Amino acid sequence: MVTLADVAQHAGVSASTVSYVLSGKRSISASTRERVERSIDQLGYHPNAGARALASSKSNILALMVPLRTDMYVPVMMEIAISVATTARAHGYDVLLLTGEEGPATVRRIEGSALADAMILMDVELHDDRLPLLRETGRPAVLIGLPADPSRVSCVDLDFAAAGALCVEHLAGLGHRDIAVIGEAPAVYERHTGFAERTLAGLRERGRELGVRLLHRPCEGSYAAVAATLARVQEERPGTTAFVVQNEAATDPLLALLRQQRRAVPEDVSVMAICPDQVAAHASVPLTAVAVPAQELGRYAVEQVVAKIEGRGSDEVVLLAPELTVRESTGPRP
């Protein structure tokens, strides 16, 4: 293994000089710099991560806590994770993948071992038990999601309330008066995951303002569950002419079922979704949808947390404005 000392010797300078060439924290003459850089290349030197972390108390690692549950909104999670990893690299950081089990204990462990310079948390619950710890330690952290009390942490998320409102507006504008909301699995609501409740609040409020009747039903992602939910909705509110789906896995089954009932989309029923654009665009009927900007969330979270590490940036809550893309699944009320 090539060390700093090897490079120094090879270049005929002292170790500290090599270090300063690498970090740029002191000025180095052009000739020395070049000589050192050549040696680095020739020897194939890479700084030892452990030694560097020890000496500088900076690991250049970001910890990313993802939910353990593999049954929920998986594509979004994956997209965020990948976006986090790529953005982090662009800033010189690597990403540690932590699964959510043992939330607070994991936070403490990472904290105590100084393994990561900062944490990014996904799947945030309204009263998340990792938050008190995070605040206590004071290490930079960013949540992707919005807890009930976002003080002294940073948060990034889609403005789900606005997204909900946008859906209702769009449908109301097309004349719909009875809208059914197919939601995430019941477990998501039971855990008080923020985004689901905020969407609902946004839907309801604008619904009230616009005089639209809403029926909300949580729903598992399987075909059978969607079928059951649809049947219930149609029984309880036969006049329903539009659906808002917030459940990646439910969109395709819903479209299939409607087709089976010979109810044409969008002529007889309108369907819109809150999901990643890719999912919406690839559905059997390209869906009018509010996009969940997974990549941007990941990128923003990293940039925010890096800023904090570097002493710039402060605690703030950023809610990205929702964007509605009209495709082929919504039309005027029949």
Added chain:
Amino acid sequence: MVTLADVAQHAGVSASTVSYVLSGKRSISASTRERVERSIDQLGYHPNAGARALASSKSNILALMVPLRTDMYVPVMMEIAISVATTARAHGYDVLLLTGEEGPATVRRIEGSALADAMILMDVELHDDRLPLLRETGRPAVLIGLPADPSRVSCVDLDFAAAGALCVEHLAGLGHRDIAVIGEAPAVYERHTGFAERTLAGLRERGRELGVRLLHRPCEGSYAAVAATLARVQEERPGTTAFVVQNEAATDPLLALLRQQRRAVPEDVSVMAICPDQVAAHASVPLTAVAVPAQELGRYAVEQVVAKIEGRGSDEVVLLAPELTVRESTGPRP
């Protein structure tokens, strides 16, 4: 930050004694051990990861390289990643998430910086350019997938050839003589991703043996693409009575399209898939399928790599035997 020295002082012993309590590498009297452990708890001590890595040249980190492309077999990837992370924790390791871009350079970087004790690679291509490096460095590595030349590395994967064979057997046993294979996106074959080609080989070989006619068509995961592919297949081989789908995203569209054509599954057409069990079970018609055992792959990869780190275990290729679960989507040829 609490250090080893703090614990030692608090417990009234030397630093090395605390270290030995932690590592168990020398015998310690019960009384001393207890005293030290109490101090550790009381002070909330966590060993500094950097210092530990530096002193022991062991980081207790596993690097996991996942593909950058978010458009392919995402659920399997995610499931594997999570399984890797959880299993790794159970063995005392954390997981570094590396996206596949710059493959060889990344391998060299991790290698040189001693950031990880071992690497796990996913999305392995037949002639993967990361392999030569991996062999050269001699650091423990496990591939999830199977390259053309698996010498001097370890590999775990589903036996996709056997999986393909199993599908053909099952369908041939039901009397089908014309089978269409809906494959992954063309790009997957162009990159010579091992699993796709091996499946095809298995399908073809057993097809030949059993006198079954196979028609293979790569296919994007969107509804429109599946529709186009299905149309082509039905035009080219009107007698097709069974489908094998190896493309997570294509199963649901295919079922929906067949339903639309009023071709009942399994009465008129049989459909089977090679995909995670969860996907198969949740489809609109529960699918007879060969499961991709994502969790096991992840778990096995970690156990293998940990064994190598500890000096046990050697280079080997393990192909998990495919398991066929008969559900409701396959039946006798009409």
Added chain:
DNA sequence: CTGTGCCGTCGAAGCGCTTCGACGAGCCTA
């Protein structure tokens, strides 16, 4: 009662890097 060996503990030497203070050389200013 002395010699031998083991058990439990300690001190010290690094691991490879960052960073602080020091210092010589060259330059400008007075």
Added chain:
DNA sequence: TAGGCTCGTCGAAGCGCTTCGACGGCACAG
């Protein structure tokens, strides 16, 4: 021409941990 700068470089002191060799104290055998 002496004094004071700045610039570029060096040496040394850690960062917090692991690990090796050493060393007392005790139990046992002779």
